[in-house]
Amino acid sequence: MADTDRRKGLTAYLLMAPAVLVLALFFVIPFYSLVAASLYEPGGSDKEGWEMTYHVGNYVDAVQDYWEPLWHAIAYSAAATLICLVLGYVLAYAIAFKSGRWKSLLLVLVIAPFFTSFLVRTLSWQLILADDGWIVDTFQFLHLLGDDGRLLGTHFAVVMGLAYNFLPFMVLPLFASIDKIDHRLIEASGDLYSNPVVGFFKVTWPLSLPGVVSGTLLTFIPAAGDYINAELLGSTETNVIGNVIQLQATDAGHPNTAAALSMILMVGILVMVLVYIRKAGTEELL
Amino acid sequence: MVAFGGLSAAALKLPMFGIDAIQACADGGIAKDVSSSERDLIISNWTGYIDPRKNKNGTLAQFEDETGISVTYNVDVNDNAEFYAKVRNQMRACEPIDRDMIILTDWMAARMIGLDWIQPLDKKKVPNLHANLIESLQGKAWDPDLVYHAPWQSGLTGIAYNADLVDEVGSFEELISRDDLKGKITLLSEMNDTMGFFLKVVGADPGDFSDTEWENALDRLKQVKDDGHLRQFAGNNYLQQLSQGVLVACEAWSGDVIQAQYDNPNLKFVAPEEGLALWSDNMMVPNYATHQTNAEAWIDYYYRPEVAAKLAAWVNYICPVQGAQEAMLEIDPSLAENTLIFPDSDMLSNTWDFMSLDDEQQQKYEGEWADVISS
Amino acid sequence: MSSPAETTDDPAKAAPASRSSYDGLRLSALSKSYGSFHAVQSLDLDVPKGSFFALLGPSGCGKTTTLRMVAGLETPTSGTITLAGQDITATKPYRRPVNTVFQNYALFPHLDIYENVAFGLRRRKVGGVDAKVKEMLELVELEAQARKKPAQLSGGQQQRVALARALINEPEVLLLDEPLGALDLKLRRSMQIEIKRIQVEVGLTFIHVTHDQEEAMTMADTVAVMNAGVIEQMGSPGELYENPRSTFVANFLGQSNLIEGTVTSTAGDVVTVDMHGIQVSVPAARAHTDGGKGWIGIRPEKVLIGAAGTELDAPGNTVPGGVVTDVSFIGVSTQYLVKMPWGQELQVFAQNTGRDRIFRVGDPVELSWRPEYAFLLDHSQDVNAGAEEAV
Ligand SMILES: Nc1ncnc2c1ncn2[C@@H]1O[C@H](COP(=O)(O)OP(=O)(O)OP(=O)(O)O)[C@@H](O)[C@H]1O
């Protein structure tokens, strides 16, 4: 008996081995070297080499010098995630409950933008938000923008670009969740004295929470690391941490700063995600 | 990101490791030249930098016909720093990068030569280079005798504006201060290009400046940026935005502007009052290239005036070859007169060449530059 | 499509005083069509306050649709619904004093049992939730499960939660849509008793939908038999069984022998019918045909069987010349199939009292029944209606 148990244990480990190996190769080793690089003595160069002095100060310097792009990345991503959640929820809800036989067509339309490249999609937003584009004209007409006001190159443009580009990441998990909801439960809530609004918040919303959680994570995490939108739709005032990491790692030749910033971003997002999952209480929902 | 891939390879030296200084390769980076038995040549170049390769009468096809060398032409250089990051680990480990010729901009060429990553050319095998290189490109401090490099094409950095939308922008000072341009201009993200102009603006000589002058120039850049005068630092795609009216003016490379003018004649290139930066992208043979002789044949071929003219007629950058202007008369006389392809002495006298930096300076200036543009 | 609001606003159709004073649930000319398909057709139904009312009918006959209209989950195509004198035809579901126990329970999977039961109270902001929920859980014997999620309960327990969740609101009318359909036979029987007990205890009006005739008969005070969107007949279970008015009811509720005959005379309260040459009589109150041809109906357990030529102790309609073609002995009784001279096979259930001998296949027999047990149905109706749908 004990013997077969041990055999079973061994088989399990053997079965896990390939996954562990892949994980080690593609995650642990790069991660390890990232940690190492973030502790190099500053002032090294490719030519002179980089000395390992466990220079934790890299982190302090990185935060001091680049807190603004760091903050931008988080704030833009959070704002875009919120917009995606509101728009995506309405969209997913409509597709799941109200679209009838158009359901599959609408779903395809949601992911249709993915058939073109990310860059091309974002570039087209440059035109849409351009100073003489119709959106700016309309906003100016409505006095939401001053006569020399603009959208392109502002925080707003970056957030809109992110929201647009990541919307499908929100809609699909939301749809999967909402579509699964038994319509009769919503009827039951009506039968039990909930008007449609209360019914939504007491039944539909909690039942769609798994979709909300995975949708917000799938949107927030990549959006926080994205720098294409900030570069193409923003200005020099909207730099995000992705731009800085890229620049520091290549042109500037500061692998220590780039690595420290990457670590900060990674750990920061990880902590936020954990807190969020904890708060949403979805361990049992998922 | 490219950098992480590189870091992970180094991680094999566990535990917590540093990275050693670069050592010259013990064998001098020399590989056995098999040019005579293998008639091959592998080149890495930027996009849009050669006349159509499929054309039977094109320069590349003619080269292959004439020499029997078969050319593998890769367009995998998008950015100097990025290309550097791509080959850095193999280069420092004294391993071949499987290319016989790479084409990089002056400052990166200087850096790689300084790192001993480039093989010297056999002077006897490139007589056309030594005979025909235009004078203004001769005598670079980092390779005065053309031992390591041969300019492929050169360019001028100046100003472009959309004449449909704004009045002429005559100087760099205007570009960074005129109110009607505010928030609708870009500067180039290459440090040498943009800082050259800022050095000029603060009264320094980009070809020879002090640390204090550098700091003044950087302060001026910071100020312009903090004023919200800039839309972005751009490296590509800026002319498309200029043409669409998303931008009204920008710092620009001459060849890009000429090409864009075919689609939109409203785009104008200006030689600013401060002058122009003259730079080149240079052919070099990296360490452990196995077809150096073939690469030299290629260089010599492209330094024939009629070949250079044919190439220049298509690429629209500045042709570095003496005599190509005369040859151009037969292809397209209007291009022969275009000073953005064949600059006259007036124009050339108004150009500068960015100060040659050693590796330490390069790193310091690049770092400070990156701090300003990314914060 | 005429909206229900219009119908009720029309003065010509306004409910008369007697109607609005009715304190039960009243459906008047209620119809529901899906396109050209009429799921419910001009239904008139009175459900007295405090009664246990069963809506019985085969699958697809429109029971759920009727309930959903009462609950407000479906808008009637025409007709009105009044409850305790109030027209609620256009009232939103969440404003109706009506609760439903859904066919599939529809318990909220994200809430525990306690919160499921408390749901309605919380929405109405009623006080004393805790005490009420505890009391209700006690009633359905689920106190111990209060903090479990629905998925952790057995089918029968879930059913009771659904019942508790609806009952706790003390609605004017409680709608139960085949609440026992998903349970196995044994559990179903005990839940039937349970629900009946609770109804008696709380004294609310229950409308119980089922297609199980036995369930309807054992639980309800009043049963309405529904077929293809209309109510065929309504009454107490005994009344429906003893005196069905249509072949559908006769076949759907229990079994019936239906024999073709021609009315020959109507004298006083007796109708005489010629049945393949034999004169049989039927009480006029049980004759539901206008004369001419008809179906004489008699329940198999009301038919007496005897050897040919013997004197049967049932004075009444006697039919000779039968031959036994099938015998099934099932303990308490024996079921025979008897072939009559005109070719039809009749069913006979004989109690195994021990007094009579058990016949064998091929035995010549004669049948008889008391006239007061027979009924007469309209000949234009399908003789087999309801036979297949019956469970
Ligand atoms: N939304 C709808 N659209 C079209 N037809 C419908 C719709 N809902 C119900 N029907 C039809 O109306 C008829 C009555 O349906 P209903 O659900 O009331 O039957 P039921 O008596 O409850 O049957 P069961 O015993 O199987 O539950 C059925 O024929 C059904 O197909």
Ligand SMILES: [Mg+2]
């Ligand atoms: Mg039903």
